Amino acid sequence: xxxxxxxxxxxxxxxxxxxxxxxxxxxxxxxxxxxxxxxxxxxxxxxxxxxxxxxxxxxxxxxxxxxxxxxxxxxxxxxxxxxxxxxxxxxxxxxxxxxxxxxxxxxxxxxxxxxxxxxxxxxxxxxxxxxxxxxxxxxxxxxxxxxxxxxxxxxxxxxxxxxxxxxxxxxxxxxxxxxxxxxxxxxxxxxxxxxxxxxxxxxxxxxxxxxxxxxxxxxxxxxxxxxxxxxxxxxxxxxxxxxxxxxxxxxxxxxxxxxxxxxxxxxxxxxxxxxxxxxxxxxxxxxxxxxxxxxxxxxxxxxxxxxxxxxxxxxxxxxxxxxxxxxxxxxxxxxxxxxxxxxxxxxxxxxxxxxxxxxxxxxxx
Amino acid sequence: xxxxxxxxxxxxxxxxxxxxxxxxxxxxxxxxxxxxxxxxxxxxxxxxxxxxxxxxxxxxxxxxxxxxxxxxxxxxxxxxxxxxxxxxxxxxxxxxxxxxxxxxxxxxxxxxxxxxxxxxxxxxxxxxxxxxxxxxxxxxxxxxxxxxxxxxxxxxxxxxxxxxxxxxxxxxxxxxxxxxxxxxxxxxxxxxxxxxxxxxxxxxxxxxxxxxxxxxxxxxxxxxxxxxxxxxxxxxxxxxxxxxxxxxxxxxxxxxxxxxxxxxxxxxxxxxxxxxxxxxxxxxxxxxxxxxxxxxxxxxxxxxxxxxxxxxxxxxxxxxxxxxxxxxxxxxxxxxxxx
Numbered sequence: 001x002x003x004x005x006x007x008x009x010x011x012x013x014x015x016x017x018x019x020x021x022x023x024x025x026x027x028x029x030x031x032x033x034x035x036x037x038x039x040x041x042x043x044x045x046x047x048x049x050x051x052x053x054x055x056x057x058x059x060x061x062x063x064x065x066x067x068x069x070x071x072x073x074x075x076x077x078x079x080x081x082x083x084x085x086x087x088x089x090x091x092x093x094x095x096x097x098x099x100x101x102x103x104x105x106x107x108x109x110x111x112x113x114x115x116x117x118x119x120x121x122x123x124x125x126x127x128x129x130x131x132x133x134x135x136x137x138x139x140x141x142x143x144x145x146x147x148x149x150x151x152x153x154x155x156x157x158x159x160x161x162x163x164x165x166x167x168x169x170x171x172x173x174x175x176x177x178x179x180x181x182x183x184x185x186x187x188x189x190x191x192x193x194x195x196x197x198x199x200x201x202x203x204x205x206x207x208x209x210x211x212x213x214x215x216x217x218x219x220x221x222x223x224x225x226x227x228x229x230x231x232x233x234x235x236x237x238x239x240x241x242x243x244x245x246x247x248x249x250x251x252x253x254x255x256x257x258x259x260x261x262x263x264x265x266x267x268x269x270x271x272x273x274x275x276x277x278x279x280x281x282x283x284x285x286x287x288x289x290x291x292x293x294x295x296x297x298x299x300x301x302x303x304x305x306x307x308x309x310x311x312x313x314x315x316x317x318x319x320x321x322x323x324x325x326x327x328x329x330x331x332x333x334x335x336x337x338x339x340x341x342x343x344x345x346x347x348x349x350x351x352x353x354x355x356x357x358x359x360x361x362x363x364x365x
Numbered sequence: 366x367x368x369x370x371x372x373x374x375x376x377x378x379x380x381x382x383x384x385x386x387x388x389x390x391x392x393x394x395x396x397x398x399x400x401x402x403x404x405x406x407x408x409x410x411x412x413x414x415x416x417x418x419x420x421x422x423x424x425x426x427x428x429x430x431x432x433x434x435x436x437x438x439x440x441x442x443x444x445x446x447x448x449x450x451x452x453x454x455x456x457x458x459x460x461x462x463x464x465x466x467x468x469x470x471x472x473x474x475x476x477x478x479x480x481x482x483x484x485x486x487x488x489x490x491x492x493x494x495x496x497x498x499x500x501x502x503x504x505x506x507x508x509x510x511x512x513x514x515x516x517x518x519x520x521x522x523x524x525x526x527x528x529x530x531x532x533x534x535x536x537x538x539x540x541x542x543x544x545x546x547x548x549x550x551x552x553x554x555x556x557x558x559x560x561x562x563x564x565x566x567x568x569x570x571x572x573x574x575x576x577x578x579x580x581x582x583x584x585x586x587x588x589x590x591x592x593x594x595x596x597x598x599x600x601x602x603x604x605x606x607x608x609x610x611x612x613x614x615x616x617x618x619x620x621x622x623x624x625x626x627x628x629x630x631x632x633x634x635x636x637x638x639x640x641x642x643x644x645x646x647x648x649x650x651x652x653x654x655x656x657x658x659x660x661x662x663x664x665x666x667x668x669x670x671x672x673x674x675x676x677x678x679x680x681x682x683x684x685x686x687x688x689x690x691x692x693x694x695x696x697x698x699x700x701x702x703x704x
Binding site for chain 2: 149
């Protein structure tokens with residue numbers, strides 16, 4: 001709490017703001033990136049020493065590079081929703097929706113007009129798939145911002161709904177068939193780096209620029225840090241949230257294309273275990289579940305770490321259930337640790353409470 | 366007139382829910398003559414029992430301002446573990462002891478949830494999502510992943526599986542487990558209304574800080590609440606095992622959305638402080654009515670999930686719009702008084 005006897009109001013404001021931004025920076029590095037980078041290296045070395053033969057093999061490393069992109073993209077999709085203080089549980093359902101759309105469109109064109117037409121139509125088909133993803137994300141946005149449903153409940157409902165509609169559409173079976181261009185992309189590599197991994201990196205950089213360097217990104221972060229301050233700064237919560245959930249839908253849609261490029265088939269139930277995994281990654285990556293703080297790099301590192309952990313568990317011949325236990329323990333453990341650190345930081349004199357800082361920041365703008 | 370209408374509507378839209386159920390029942394009986402038979406009714410009662418027990422737990426948590434998705438994992442963990450122990454120990458403990466052990470196991474798992482959530486003030490959905498996988502993982506890795514068939518289950522349990530309270534002449538029957546389920550439902554309704562603990566749950570959900578200043582021990586109440594809900598989930602798990610006459614460690618988990626949908630439809634507010642046992646019972650009945658009978662009226666069963674999702678969205682939309690309205694209402698009233 002700031003000392004009331006000190007100077008004019010503006011000076012206090014300024015001090016509050018500098019303290020706040022300093023705290024912000026410390027949290028960014030401390031919570032997300034630094035810790036995750038260390039954890040990634042430690043996990044990697046741990047398994048490399050324990051099972052060098054299996055873990056360090058070409059196949060295993062390539063596998064990490066192939067599975068990480070779809071999980072990374074879904075994590076980014078949840079991250080941006082969590083940045084506003086919400087959550088998006090429907091990301092996997094949206095990704096499956098995109099994959100099913102592309103697969104069925106492609107197969108029907110292929111059957112009616114032949115291979116040549118289907119190949120030339122591919123860009124259009126992919127665009128339609130992405131449009132479906134963005135539209136489903138926009139529906140989430142409407143429910144959250146216009147109707148005013150809590151994000152958890154809104155996306156819980158749409159998760160069920162999108163998943164249910166996908167079931168109805170496919171009749172509960174796996175649909176196969178994917179554009180040949182998409183499939184060759186799934187197995188291609190540039191300089192030994194899988195193309196899918198490059199897609200993830202490009203998406204991550206783009207999202208990082210969006211969040212840190214553009215006005216809309218700032219609005220999204222402020223919406224999560226302090227909705228009241230955001231409102232008093234003249235920011236429309238409605239358009240900010242719409243933009244957030246549409247972006248989340250877009251990222252999920254790209255993940256859906258990656259699903260399809262890897263397996264050349266799509267189903268309503270693909271990746272049902274991803275929902276928890278993705279939330280674990282996002283929280284582990286230093287995102288504040290209550291909104292306001294998130295780093296793209298932290299989330300990407302967390303996604304890689306969990307993928308390394310997963311393949312390490314496989315190399316150690318541990319079961320998928322043991323990996324699930326590890327996920328749960330990491331999730332709860334990280335949140336408890338964060339909370340304990342947060343408490344000790346709060347008690348220290350000199351630092352200010354988040355709310356004051358955010359309001360001060362908003363006022364000086 | 367407005368108050369009479371308001372009373373009919375109920376504090377948590379219970380009246381509205383009854384109307385919806387009536388509409389669904391009428392529509393279904395028009396669509397299919399097979400619907401309006403005693404068999405359908407008793408099948409509905411039977412299939413509502415387990416979801417109702419779970420829904421009561423979810424409702425209690427929701428009234429306190431949280432959301433719990435770990436209850437299916439707790440339920441099957443407790444029930445399966447108890448069965449496994451009594452089979453491995455080769456002893457038939459008798460029904461009462463079986464229920465007690467299961468509920469103690471469930472209570473301990475709930476206690477863990479409660480301590481993590483209340484002590485560290487963490488988001489309940491994310492914590493319970495995590496503990497759900499932990500519990501399920503421990504169950505399948507360290508306790509057992511094998512299906513236990515009716516022949517292996519303790520005799521006292523299977524005897525209860527076949528105990529019908531009343532066999533209906535036209536097909537269908539009333540299972541005797543309906544008695545404890547109804548008893549538990551009434552007990553929870555009583556607890557919420559007439560005990561300090563029950564009122565504290567509402568108070569915490571309404572405004573945690575206000576509850577603290579009134580002198581309610583928030584952390585302690587929450588820890589007890591999660592323990593109670595864990596025990597309740599275990600009870601539901603045992604009912605599930607008895608009704609199904611088998612114990613499958615892979616079952617139950619995955620049904621949480623249906624239950625949450627039912628509770629939200631029943632008028633419990635995600636923001637806490639609102640919710641009633643009557644509403645929850647009606648919500649469960651509505652969801653089960655749709656789940657059971659979509660096929661009967663000619664809609665393919667693949668529509669089930671989409672239908673429940675749609676129902677959930679409609680329920681929360683109604684709630685969100687009502688929330689906005691109730692926030693605006695005091696201002697209007699004040700103006701009227703001044704004029």
